[in-house]
Amino acid sequence: MKASAQAVVPTRSLPGLLLTLVVMALAVLSAAAPPASAASVTSVSEIGRALRESPVYVDPAAAAQLSAKDADALADRIAKADRPLFVAVLPADYPKQDLFTKLRTATGITGLYAVRLGDAFDARADSAVLSNAAVRNLVTTVEGEDTRAQLTDFTAASLTNMGGSAPSTWRSVDDGGGVSGTALITVGAVLVAGGAGAYTLVRRNRRRHAEEQRAALEKLRVVVDEDITAFGEELDRLDFHPAEAGADDAMRGDYERALDAYEQAKSLMAAATRPEDVRAVTQALEDGRFSLAQLAARREHRPLPERRVPCFFDPRHGPSVTDATWTPPGGAAREVPVCAADATRLSDGRDPVMREVDTDQGRRPYWDAGPAYGPWAGGYFGGGLLPGLLVGTVLGSMMATPAYAADYGSGYGDFGGGYEGGDLSGSDFSSSDFGDFGGGGDFGGGGDFGGGGDFGGGGF
Numbered sequence: 001m002k003a004s005a006q007a008v009v010p011t012r013s014l015p016g017l018l019l020t021l022v023v024m025a026l027a028v029l030s031a032a033a034p035p036a037s038a039a040s041v042t043s044v045s046e047i048g049r050a051l052r053e054s055p056v057y058v059d060p061a062a063a064a065q066l067s068a069k070d071a072d073a074l075a076d077r078i079a080k081a082d083r084p085l086f087v088a089v090l091p092a093d094y095p096k097q098d099l100f101t102k103l104r105t106a107t108g109i110t111g112l113y114a115v116r117l118g119d120a121f122d123a124r125a126d127s128a129v130l131s132n133a134a135v136r137n138l139v140t141t142v143e144g145e146d147t148r149a150q151l152t153d154f155t156a157a158s159l160t161n162m163g164g165s166a167p168s169t170w171r172s173v174d175d176g177g178g179v180s181g182t183a184l185i186t187v188g189a190v191l192v193a194g195g196a197g198a199y200t201l202v203r204r205n206r207r208r209h210a211e212e213q214r215a216a217l218e219k220l221r222v223v224v225d226e227d228i229t230a231f232g233e234e235l236d237r238l239d240f241h242p243a244e245a246g247a248d249d250a251m252r253g254d255y256e257r258a259l260d261a262y263e264q265a266k267s268l269m270a271a272a273t274r275p276e277d278v279r280a281v282t283q284a285l286e287d288g289r290f291s292l293a294q295l296a297a298r299r300e301h302r303p304l305p306e307r308r309v310p311c312f313f314d315p316r317h318g319p320s321v322t323d324a325t326w327t328p329p330g331g332a333a334r335e336v337p338v339c340a341a342d343a344t345r346l347s348d349g350r351d352p353v354m355r356e357v358d359t360d361q362g363r364r365p366y367w368d369a370g371p372a373y374g375p376w377a378g379g380y381f382g383g384g385l386l387p388g389l390l391v392g393t394v395l396g397s398m399m400a401t402p403a404y405a406a407d408y409g410s411g412y413g414d415f416g417g418g419y420e421g422g423d424l425s426g427s428d429f430s431s432s433d434f435g436d437f438g439g440g441g442d443f444g445g446g447g448d449f450g451g452g453g454d455f456g457g458g459g460f
Contacts, residue, residue: 041094048106051086052169055079061091065116065147074151081159082166084111084129087151092118100124109167114154116147123154129164133323137334137389216275216372223357223366223376224281228265230316231285234292235262240299254295261288275375282379286310289318311339312389314355315380326352328367336389 042059050057056075058066066074066089078085086107094117103113104124112125112135121142125135138157142150235258242252265284272278286309293305311317312326313336320337324346327333342352356363359370366373367390381389 044099044102045106047088047090048103048108051088051103051107052109052167055085055166055170056087056089058089059091059094061094062089062116062118065089066151067148070148074155078155078159079166079170083159083162084109084164084166085155085158085162086111086113087116087155088114089116089147089151090118092120110164112158112162112164114151114158116151121150121154125162126164130158130162133335133337134161134389140334141332213274217272217278219357219370219372220275220278220376221269221272223373224265224269224278227282227285227316228262228269231262231265231288234289235259238292238295240295246299248298251295251298254291254298257291258288258295261285261291275372278375279379282315282376283382284379286315286380289315293319309337309382310380311342312336312381313338313342313352316355317342317353334389 042061047057047059054075055078056071058068058071071089074087078087086103086109088103096117099115099117100113100122103115104126107113110126110129112123112130114123115121121139123135123139125132138154141157142154145153238255240251240255241247242255261284265281265288268277268281268284272281289310290305290307296302297304305319305321308320311320317339319339321340322338322343323335324338324343325333326336326338326346338346338352345352354365357366357369357373366377377390
């Protein structure tokens with residue numbers, strides 16, 4: 001009985017049986033494993049998890065585009081700037097249908113998202129972090145650059161002015177490195193030995209810095225006083241009397257707000273002690289001019305104007321009425337907000353009427369006059385608009401440097417936004433802001449999550 005229960009394998013069939021078993025094992029493994037092409041595609045959820053830990057993600061299939069060293073340097077710069085800028089480098093054949101929407105959903109963080117997809121580049125942002133026009137202009141100005149230069153330039157231009165804050169899950173790539181006790185003792189000894197000299201140097205630097213700030217403020221004072229005077233003259237020319245026939249409460253409210261803005265601007269400028277203080281002054285003037293535009297529309301029985309930033313070429317022209325394409329000398333084309341008169345001049349092929357200021361080289365447009373005019377422009381063009389407007393200009397280049405951020409402050413996007421970027425809850429996610437990017441799944445054009453056009457523009 002025991003012998004009859006044993007399996008009998010004929011000797012001559014053993015090689016064939018082994019071959020059969022090998023073939024069967026390979027078939028099972030092939031059925032269990034996904035296709036090679038599918039396994040090579042990193043899911044959006046994986047990318048989202050990676051971006052919650054670090055601001056830069058380079059897909060293994062796109063590793064040749066950006067070295068690990070360059071990616072770490074870029075991530076460290078973004079993390080230290082404390083801004084919610086997310087950068088992904090993906091292979092050219094990565095699925096692009098609704099990519100930004102899916103990526104923003106997977107990450108769950110309000111921010112600016114930039115994607116290098118093969119040789120193409122595009123970006124989207126929550127409107128609270130950076131405006132649609134600013135994103136579009138920034139994308140345009142870095143077109144055609146190689147991956148490293150493109151991402152570096154885009155990051156530099158974005159970080160200085162975008163709103164929001166980085167998620168707490170990020171940390172600088174050089175964080176966590178412990179310092180030995182011996183090193184601390186050595187450093188302490190050096191500090192004690194050189195303490196007196198260092199203190200003297202610090203005092204000298206502080207005095208020089210204070211003198212530079214006073215000189216910058218005096219430059220600004222001339223320009224701001226001109227703005228305040230021009231606004232006062234507008235109030236006089238208005239010839240409005242709250243008790244005049246036809247005046248109603250809405251008109252009186254507009255007029256009162258304009259007067260309050262005028263007085264506030266004068267008071268703020270008188271109290272200004274640093275160049276950064278000027279931002280509040282020009283923001284007050286911008287508020288006042290919008291109130292006057294509303295009052296004029298009510299008196300003339302026209303539709304009320306939408307709230308727009310001032311004319312880029314000269315904020316004294318009042319609120320802009322449209323966006324127009326303008327190319328600065330030697331720079332790239334970008335969309336800028338313009339008044340009706342300058343829009344007509346540009347369409348006719350003429351130069352707009354530009355705001356010029358005094359410089360050591362004579363009268364120059366304010367965007368080519370030096371860093372002191374950054375706070376002045378920041379008050380007028382808040383909401384993240386400055387980066388796209390000023391890229392490629394003298395002021396824009398200076399604003400992108402760490403020295404400028406230290407002296408005059410950064411984050412002009414903080415005006416008028418109350419930015420809340422950086423939360424991991426995704427609580428400010430809304431379907432109106434993150435709809436389909438326009439069907440077709442194309443890539444290119446830049447914009448915000450609610451502006452339509454998914455990687456749009458018919459690119460690659």
